Amino acid sequence: MIEVSFFAHLPECARVWRGFVVSGHAGYDEPGRDIVCAAVSAVAQAAVLGIQEVVGYPADVDVDDDGYLHITLSKYQPDGFSEVQVLFQTAYAALLEIAREYPDRVSINVE
Numbered sequence: 001m002i003e004v005s006f007f008a009h010l011p012e013c014a015r016v017w018r019g020f021v022v023s024g025h026a027g028y029d030e031p032g033r034d035i036v037c038a039a040v041s042a043v044a045q046a047a048v049l050g051i052q053e054v055v056g057y058p059a060d061v062d063v064d065d066d067g068y069l070h071i072t073l074s075k076y077q078p079d080g081f082s083e084v085q086v087l088f089q090t091a092y093a094a095l096l097e098i099a100r101e102y103p104d105r106v107s108i109n110v111e
Contacts, residue, residue: 001026001104001105001106001107002022002023002024002036002037002040002067002105002107003024003106004021004022004044004095004099004107004108005020005109005110005111006019006088006092006109006110006111007020007021008110008111016085017085017088019059019070020044020070020071021069021070021071022067022068022069023069024067025037025067026102026105026106027105036098036106037067040098040106043094044069045069046091047071047091048069051071055080056080057080057081057083058073058075058077059071059073059074060073060074092108096108
């Protein structure tokens, strides 16, 4: 099972994100052919690239080859913050849709 957790920036602002973590494997098919893992990975990596490369927002990222990706905003800066939130919200919506399609393979949590 792939577990995705989004972290709220402030407890009272559940849709203002400061990061997310993805871990695990879907087990839908063999490695290299698993469309669920590929979809989750593509969405998560696209969000990270958008935040770091397109927006240029400071973020700490940790990735390994075992299905783990963690991104957290390093510090608040007003320039680019709204764009980063759009990227987080888009990733959340896309991952939520994948979880709806494959509920026994992907779970989404908000912390």
